[in-house]
Amino acid sequence: MAKFQDHPAIPSPRIGVLIVNLGTPDAPEAGAVRRYLRQFLSDRRVVEIPPFLWQPILRGIILNVRPKKSAHAYAQVWSEDGSPLAAITRRQAGALKGAFGESVIVDHAMRYGRPAIGERIAALKDQGCERILIAPLYPQYCAATTATANDAAFAALAAMRWQPAIRTLPPYHDDPAYIAALKASLESALEKLDFAPDAILASFHGMPERTLQLGDPYHCHCRKTARLLSEATGREIQVAFQSRFGRAKWLEPATDATLAAMPGRGIRKVALVAPGFSADCLETLEELAIRGKEGFLAAGGTDFAYLPCLNDSSPGVEMLRSILARELAGWLPAS
Numbered sequence: 001m002a003k004f005q006d007h008p009a010i011p012s013p014r015i016g017v018l019i020v021n022l023g024t025p026d027a028p029e030a031g032a033v034r035r036y037l038r039q040f041l042s043d044r045r046v047v048e049i050p051p052f053l054w055q056p057i058l059r060g061i062i063l064n065v066r067p068k069k070s071a072h073a074y075a076q077v078w079s080e081d082g083s084p085l086a087a088i089t090r091r092q093a094g095a096l097k098g099a100f101g102e103s104v105i106v107d108h109a110m111r112y113g114r115p116a117i118g119e120r121i122a123a124l125k126d127q128g129c130e131r132i133l134i135a136p137l138y139p140q141y142c143a144a145t146t147a148t149a150n151d152a153a154f155a156a157l158a159a160m161r162w163q164p165a166i167r168t169l170p171p172y173h174d175d176p177a178y179i180a181a182l183k184a185s186l187e188s189a190l191e192k193l194d195f196a197p198d199a200i201l202a203s204f205h206g207m208p209e210r211t212l213q214l215g216d217p218y219h220c221h222c223r224k225t226a227r228l229l230s231e232a233t234g235r236e237i238q239v240a241f242q243s244r245f246g247r248a249k250w251l252e253p254a255t256d257a258t259l260a261a262m263p264g265r266g267i268r269k270v271a272l273v274a275p276g277f278s279a280d281c282l283e284t285l286e287e288l289a290i291r292g293k294e295g296f297l298a299a300g301g302t303d304f305a306y307l308p309c310l311n312d313s314s315p316g317v318e319m320l321r322s323i324l325a326r327e328l329a330g331w332l333p334a335s
Protein backbone atom coordinates (compact mmCIF):
# COMPACT_ATOMS: atom_id res chain seq x y z
CA MET A 1 0.00 0.00 0.00
CA ALA A 2 1.29 3.47 -0.82
CA LYS A 3 2.40 5.53 2.15
CA PHE A 4 -0.47 7.85 3.10
CA GLN A 5 0.94 11.37 3.05
CA ASP A 6 -0.94 13.11 5.81
CA HIS A 7 -0.52 14.08 9.44
CA PRO A 8 -3.06 11.70 11.00
CA ALA A 9 -2.31 12.78 14.58
CA ILE A 10 -3.04 16.44 13.85
CA PRO A 11 -6.73 17.28 13.54
CA SER A 12 -6.50 20.36 11.31
CA PRO A 13 -3.73 22.07 9.37
CA ARG A 14 -1.93 24.77 11.26
CA ILE A 15 -0.26 28.03 10.30
CA GLY A 16 3.26 28.99 11.33
CA VAL A 17 4.66 32.47 11.87
CA LEU A 18 8.45 32.57 11.90
CA ILE A 19 9.92 35.87 13.02
CA VAL A 20 13.49 36.23 11.85
CA ASN A 21 16.31 38.50 12.91
CA LEU A 22 19.96 38.77 11.99
CA GLY A 23 21.63 36.47 14.49
CA THR A 24 24.34 36.80 17.02
CA PRO A 25 27.20 34.76 18.48
CA ASP A 26 26.48 32.03 21.05
CA ALA A 27 28.93 33.55 23.52
CA PRO A 28 30.89 36.80 23.95
CA GLU A 29 34.09 34.95 23.13
CA ALA A 30 36.46 35.21 20.19
CA GLY A 31 35.79 31.63 18.98
CA ALA A 32 32.00 32.03 18.95
CA VAL A 33 32.26 35.48 17.36
CA ARG A 34 34.60 34.10 14.67
CA ARG A 35 32.12 31.34 13.75
CA TYR A 36 29.29 33.88 13.58
CA LEU A 37 31.26 36.42 11.55
CA ARG A 38 32.50 33.73 9.14
CA GLN A 39 28.91 32.79 8.27
CA PHE A 40 27.61 36.39 8.27
CA LEU A 41 30.40 37.95 6.24
CA SER A 42 30.53 35.06 3.75
CA ASP A 43 26.96 35.88 2.71
CA ARG A 44 27.13 37.34 -0.78
CA ARG A 45 24.04 39.47 -0.05
CA VAL A 46 26.03 41.18 2.72
CA VAL A 47 29.45 41.59 1.15
CA GLU A 48 29.03 42.02 -2.58
CA ILE A 49 32.65 41.43 -3.52
CA PRO A 50 33.46 38.33 -5.66
CA PRO A 51 34.43 35.48 -3.29
CA PHE A 52 37.81 34.90 -4.95
CA LEU A 53 38.77 38.44 -3.88
CA TRP A 54 36.84 38.63 -0.60
CA GLN A 55 37.42 35.23 1.02
CA PRO A 56 41.24 35.66 1.32
CA ILE A 57 40.68 39.05 3.02
CA LEU A 58 37.97 37.62 5.28
CA ARG A 59 39.90 34.50 6.29
CA GLY A 60 43.40 36.03 6.23
CA ILE A 61 42.73 39.33 8.00
CA ILE A 62 39.22 40.02 9.29
CA LEU A 63 38.57 36.68 11.03
CA ASN A 64 41.95 36.96 12.74
CA VAL A 65 41.60 40.53 13.96
CA ARG A 66 37.92 41.33 14.47
CA PRO A 67 36.61 38.47 16.68
CA LYS A 68 38.70 39.49 19.69
CA LYS A 69 37.67 43.14 19.40
CA SER A 70 34.02 42.28 18.79
CA ALA A 71 33.97 39.73 21.64
CA HIS A 72 35.07 42.51 23.99
CA ALA A 73 32.23 44.70 22.70
CA TYR A 74 29.70 41.86 23.08
CA ALA A 75 30.90 41.22 26.64
CA GLN A 76 29.91 44.79 27.56
CA VAL A 77 26.27 44.28 26.58
CA TRP A 78 25.80 40.53 27.26
CA SER A 79 22.85 39.82 29.56
CA GLU A 80 21.86 36.98 31.89
CA ASP A 81 19.67 35.70 29.05
CA GLY A 82 22.54 35.82 26.57
CA SER A 83 23.03 38.18 23.67
CA PRO A 84 20.45 41.00 23.83
CA LEU A 85 19.38 40.38 20.22
CA ALA A 86 18.71 36.70 20.93
CA ALA A 87 16.98 37.35 24.26
CA ILE A 88 14.71 40.08 22.89
CA THR A 89 13.78 38.14 19.74
CA ARG A 90 12.88 35.15 21.92
CA ARG A 91 10.71 37.38 24.10
CA GLN A 92 9.00 38.92 21.06
CA ALA A 93 8.04 35.45 19.81
CA GLY A 94 6.85 34.53 23.32
CA ALA A 95 4.73 37.67 23.56
CA LEU A 96 3.05 36.86 20.22
CA LYS A 97 2.17 33.32 21.29
CA GLY A 98 -1.60 32.87 21.11
CA ALA A 99 -2.08 36.31 19.50
CA PHE A 100 -3.57 34.83 16.31
CA GLY A 101 -5.63 32.00 17.76
CA GLU A 102 -4.96 28.38 18.56
CA SER A 103 -4.18 27.24 15.04
CA VAL A 104 -1.22 29.62 14.66
CA ILE A 105 2.22 28.67 16.05
CA VAL A 106 4.72 31.51 16.50
CA ASP A 107 8.43 30.70 16.46
CA HIS A 108 11.67 32.59 15.88
CA ALA A 109 14.89 32.03 13.94
CA MET A 110 18.13 33.77 13.09
CA ARG A 111 19.67 34.24 9.66
CA TYR A 112 23.14 33.51 11.06
CA GLY A 113 23.85 31.23 13.98
CA ARG A 114 21.01 29.65 15.92
CA PRO A 115 18.13 28.83 15.86
CA ALA A 116 18.58 28.38 12.10
CA ILE A 117 15.78 29.28 9.70
CA GLY A 118 15.73 25.85 7.99
CA GLU A 119 15.60 24.04 11.31
CA ARG A 120 12.63 26.10 12.55
CA ILE A 121 10.72 25.77 9.26
CA ALA A 122 11.15 21.99 9.55
CA ALA A 123 9.95 22.13 13.17
CA LEU A 124 6.84 24.12 12.18
CA LYS A 125 6.15 21.64 9.39
CA ASP A 126 6.49 18.75 11.84
CA GLN A 127 3.86 20.41 14.02
CA GLY A 128 1.43 20.38 11.11
CA CYS A 129 1.95 23.84 9.61
CA GLU A 130 0.97 23.69 5.96
CA ARG A 131 1.28 27.47 5.62
CA ILE A 132 4.13 29.55 7.02
CA LEU A 133 4.58 33.32 7.19
CA ILE A 134 8.28 34.19 7.14
CA ALA A 135 8.66 37.54 8.87
CA PRO A 136 12.11 39.15 8.70
CA LEU A 137 11.85 41.88 11.34
CA TYR A 138 13.52 44.61 9.30
CA PRO A 139 11.15 47.54 8.82
CA GLN A 140 13.28 48.93 5.95
CA TYR A 141 13.87 46.52 3.06
CA CYS A 142 17.51 45.77 2.35
CA ALA A 143 18.94 42.97 0.21
CA ALA A 144 21.56 42.41 2.94
CA THR A 145 18.87 41.70 5.54
CA THR A 146 15.33 41.05 4.24
CA ALA A 147 16.30 39.30 1.02
CA THR A 148 18.93 37.07 2.56
CA ALA A 149 16.51 35.93 5.29
CA ASN A 150 14.00 35.00 2.59
CA ASP A 151 16.77 33.31 0.55
CA ALA A 152 17.58 31.08 3.54
CA ALA A 153 13.91 30.14 3.93
CA PHE A 154 13.57 29.29 0.25
CA ALA A 155 16.85 27.33 0.32
CA ALA A 156 15.37 25.19 3.09
CA LEU A 157 12.22 24.68 1.03
CA ALA A 158 14.32 23.64 -1.95
CA ALA A 159 15.23 20.45 -0.07
CA MET A 160 11.61 19.48 0.73
CA ARG A 161 9.40 17.18 -1.29
CA TRP A 162 6.23 18.49 0.38
CA GLN A 163 6.66 22.19 0.91
CA PRO A 164 4.44 24.33 3.09
CA ALA A 165 2.85 27.34 1.38
CA ILE A 166 4.91 30.46 2.11
CA ARG A 167 4.27 34.15 2.52
CA THR A 168 6.92 36.69 3.39
CA LEU A 169 6.40 39.88 5.38
CA PRO A 170 6.91 42.95 3.22
CA PRO A 171 8.88 45.93 4.56
CA TYR A 172 6.83 48.01 7.00
CA HIS A 173 8.91 51.21 7.09
CA ASP A 174 5.85 53.41 6.38
CA ASP A 175 3.16 51.33 8.00
CA PRO A 176 0.92 53.50 10.21
CA ALA A 177 1.08 50.86 12.97
CA TYR A 178 4.91 50.98 12.97
CA ILE A 179 5.05 54.78 12.93
CA ALA A 180 2.45 54.92 15.74
CA ALA A 181 4.50 52.48 17.84
CA LEU A 182 7.68 54.50 17.27
CA LYS A 183 5.86 57.71 18.20
CA ALA A 184 4.44 56.18 21.41
CA SER A 185 7.81 54.75 22.36
CA LEU A 186 9.70 57.99 21.58
CA GLU A 187 7.26 60.22 23.46
CA SER A 188 7.17 58.04 26.55
CA ALA A 189 10.99 57.82 26.61
CA LEU A 190 11.36 61.61 26.16
CA GLU A 191 8.94 62.23 29.05
CA LYS A 192 11.22 60.25 31.37
CA LEU A 193 14.36 62.26 30.51
CA ASP A 194 15.69 64.78 33.00
CA PHE A 195 16.66 67.15 30.17
CA ALA A 196 15.02 68.57 27.04
CA PRO A 197 17.08 67.50 24.01
CA ASP A 198 18.26 70.17 21.57
CA ALA A 199 18.04 67.55 18.81
CA ILE A 200 16.73 64.06 18.13
CA LEU A 201 18.95 61.91 15.95
CA ALA A 202 17.65 58.73 14.27
CA SER A 203 20.51 56.35 13.56
CA PHE A 204 19.99 53.57 11.00
CA HIS A 205 22.44 50.78 10.19
CA GLY A 206 24.62 51.85 7.27
CA MET A 207 25.13 50.21 3.88
CA PRO A 208 27.68 50.71 1.11
CA GLU A 209 26.48 53.71 -0.91
CA ARG A 210 26.82 51.61 -4.08
CA THR A 211 23.78 49.57 -3.06
CA LEU A 212 21.64 52.70 -3.40
CA GLN A 213 22.84 53.20 -6.98
CA LEU A 214 22.17 49.50 -7.63
CA GLY A 215 18.51 50.02 -6.71
CA ASP A 216 18.26 48.92 -3.09
CA PRO A 217 15.38 50.91 -1.55
CA TYR A 218 16.93 50.80 1.93
CA HIS A 219 18.14 54.40 2.03
CA CYS A 220 14.77 55.75 0.85
CA HIS A 221 12.91 53.55 3.34
CA CYS A 222 15.02 54.91 6.21
CA ARG A 223 14.44 58.50 5.11
CA LYS A 224 10.71 57.92 4.81
CA THR A 225 10.45 56.34 8.27
CA ALA A 226 12.22 59.36 9.76
CA ARG A 227 10.02 61.82 7.85
CA LEU A 228 6.81 60.08 8.93
CA LEU A 229 7.98 59.90 12.55
CA SER A 230 8.86 63.57 12.43
CA GLU A 231 5.41 64.44 11.02
CA ALA A 232 3.67 62.21 13.58
CA THR A 233 5.50 63.68 16.56
CA GLY A 234 5.78 67.27 15.32
CA ARG A 235 9.51 67.18 16.09
CA GLU A 236 12.50 67.63 13.85
CA ILE A 237 14.37 64.34 13.47
CA GLN A 238 17.84 64.17 11.94
CA VAL A 239 19.04 61.03 10.19
CA ALA A 240 22.46 59.35 10.22
CA PHE A 241 23.89 55.94 9.33
CA GLN A 242 26.09 53.89 11.66
CA SER A 243 28.38 50.85 11.74
CA ARG A 244 30.58 51.55 8.73
CA PHE A 245 32.49 48.41 7.77
CA GLY A 246 35.36 48.18 5.28
CA ARG A 247 36.85 50.75 2.94
CA ALA A 248 34.02 51.47 0.52
CA LYS A 249 32.01 54.68 0.82
CA TRP A 250 28.94 54.08 3.02
CA LEU A 251 25.70 56.01 3.29
CA GLU A 252 26.16 59.40 4.88
CA PRO A 253 26.07 61.25 7.17
CA ALA A 254 27.79 58.89 9.60
CA THR A 255 26.31 58.70 13.10
CA ASP A 256 29.65 59.05 14.92
CA ALA A 257 30.70 62.12 12.87
CA THR A 258 27.23 63.67 13.25
CA LEU A 259 27.31 63.26 17.05
CA ALA A 260 30.85 64.66 17.23
CA ALA A 261 29.90 67.74 15.16
CA MET A 262 26.74 68.58 17.12
CA PRO A 263 28.25 70.39 20.13
CA GLY A 264 30.21 72.68 17.77
CA ARG A 265 26.85 73.64 16.22
CA GLY A 266 25.38 74.46 19.63
CA ILE A 267 23.61 71.10 20.15
CA ARG A 268 24.74 69.98 23.58
CA LYS A 269 21.81 67.77 24.56
CA VAL A 270 20.84 64.91 22.30
CA ALA A 271 18.39 62.02 22.26
CA LEU A 272 19.39 59.15 20.00
CA VAL A 273 16.94 56.60 18.58
CA ALA A 274 17.46 53.58 16.33
CA PRO A 275 14.10 52.98 14.59
CA GLY A 276 15.49 50.47 12.07
CA PHE A 277 16.40 47.90 14.72
CA SER A 278 13.43 45.89 15.94
CA ALA A 279 15.53 44.73 18.89
CA ASP A 280 18.37 46.28 20.81
CA CYS A 281 21.67 44.61 19.98
CA LEU A 282 25.39 45.16 19.84
CA GLU A 283 24.97 47.95 17.30
CA THR A 284 22.65 49.96 19.52
CA LEU A 285 23.75 49.09 23.07
CA GLU A 286 27.49 49.21 22.49
CA GLU A 287 28.02 51.32 19.38
CA LEU A 288 25.34 53.94 20.13
CA ALA A 289 24.64 53.89 23.87
CA ILE A 290 28.27 53.45 24.95
CA ARG A 291 30.59 54.64 22.18
CA GLY A 292 28.15 57.19 20.75
CA LYS A 293 27.74 58.74 24.16
CA GLU A 294 31.50 58.85 24.74
CA GLY A 295 32.06 60.56 21.38
CA PHE A 296 29.31 63.12 21.96
CA LEU A 297 30.48 64.05 25.48
CA ALA A 298 34.13 64.17 24.39
CA ALA A 299 33.15 66.67 21.68
CA GLY A 300 31.57 68.98 24.27
CA GLY A 301 28.03 67.60 24.60
CA THR A 302 26.51 67.80 28.07
CA ASP A 303 23.50 65.45 28.00
CA PHE A 304 23.02 62.28 26.01
CA ALA A 305 20.22 59.71 26.04
CA TYR A 306 19.91 56.56 24.01
CA LEU A 307 16.22 55.62 23.77
CA PRO A 308 15.47 51.88 23.54
CA CYS A 309 14.15 50.10 20.46
CA LEU A 310 10.57 48.80 20.33
CA ASN A 311 11.79 45.38 21.56
CA ASP A 312 9.03 43.51 23.40
CA SER A 313 7.42 46.69 24.77
CA SER A 314 3.64 46.78 24.55
CA PRO A 315 3.56 49.27 21.61
CA GLY A 316 6.19 47.11 19.88
CA VAL A 317 4.37 43.82 20.34
CA GLU A 318 0.99 45.35 19.44
CA MET A 319 2.54 46.73 16.22
CA LEU A 320 3.97 43.29 15.33
CA ARG A 321 0.64 41.65 16.08
CA SER A 322 -1.19 44.03 13.77
CA ILE A 323 1.22 43.83 10.81
CA LEU A 324 1.49 40.04 11.07
CA ALA A 325 -2.30 39.61 11.42
CA ARG A 326 -2.74 41.49 8.18
CA GLU A 327 -0.42 39.12 6.34
CA LEU A 328 -2.26 36.14 7.82
CA ALA A 329 -5.62 37.40 6.55
CA GLY A 330 -7.09 34.92 4.12
CA TRP A 331 -5.21 32.11 5.80
CA LEU A 332 -7.03 32.33 9.10
CA PRO A 333 -10.57 30.97 9.36
CA ALA A 334 -13.12 33.84 9.19
CA SER A 335 -14.08 34.84 12.74
Ligand SMILES: C=CC1=C(C)c2cc3[nH]c(cc4nc(cc5[nH]c(cc1n2)c(C)c5CCC(=O)O)C(CCC(=O)O)=C4C)c(C)c3C=C
Pocket residue numbers: 022023024025046047066070083085138142144145205206207208218243245246276277280281282283
Ligand atom coordinates in the same frame (compact mmCIF):
# COMPACT_ATOMS: atom_id res chain seq x y z
C1 LIG B 1 29.47 44.51 5.03
C2 LIG B 1 29.12 44.50 6.25
C3 LIG B 1 27.79 44.73 6.81
C4 LIG B 1 26.59 45.10 6.18
C5 LIG B 1 26.33 45.39 4.74
C6 LIG B 1 25.59 45.13 7.22
C7 LIG B 1 24.24 45.46 7.02
C8 LIG B 1 23.27 45.46 8.01
N1 LIG B 1 23.37 44.96 9.29
C9 LIG B 1 22.20 45.17 9.98
C10 LIG B 1 21.92 44.82 11.30
C11 LIG B 1 22.86 44.37 12.25
N2 LIG B 1 24.20 44.24 12.05
C12 LIG B 1 24.79 43.77 13.21
C13 LIG B 1 26.13 43.50 13.42
C14 LIG B 1 27.13 43.57 12.45
N3 LIG B 1 27.03 44.08 11.17
C15 LIG B 1 28.23 43.91 10.51
C16 LIG B 1 28.50 44.22 9.16
C17 LIG B 1 27.52 44.58 8.21
N4 LIG B 1 26.19 44.81 8.39
C18 LIG B 1 29.15 43.30 11.41
C19 LIG B 1 30.59 42.95 11.09
C20 LIG B 1 28.47 43.06 12.61
C21 LIG B 1 28.98 42.25 13.81
C22 LIG B 1 29.38 42.95 14.94
C23 LIG B 1 30.77 43.48 14.90
O1 LIG B 1 31.72 42.68 14.80
O2 LIG B 1 30.91 44.72 15.00
C24 LIG B 1 23.76 43.61 14.20
C25 LIG B 1 23.94 43.19 15.65
C26 LIG B 1 24.17 41.72 15.87
C27 LIG B 1 24.25 41.38 17.34
O3 LIG B 1 24.75 40.29 17.62
O4 LIG B 1 23.82 42.12 18.23
C28 LIG B 1 22.55 43.96 13.59
C29 LIG B 1 21.18 43.91 14.21
C30 LIG B 1 21.31 45.83 9.08
C31 LIG B 1 19.90 46.26 9.46
C32 LIG B 1 21.98 46.00 7.86
C33 LIG B 1 21.53 46.61 6.60
C34 LIG B 1 20.57 47.43 6.47
Ligand SMILES: [Fe+2]
Pocket residue numbers: 205243
Ligand atom coordinates in the same frame (compact mmCIF):
# COMPACT_ATOMS: atom_id res chain seq x y z
FE1 LIG C 1 25.29 44.86 10.30
Ligand SMILES: [Fe+2]
Pocket residue numbers: 243282283287
Ligand atom coordinates in the same frame (compact mmCIF):
# COMPACT_ATOMS: atom_id res chain seq x y z
FE1 LIG D 1 29.03 48.08 14.99
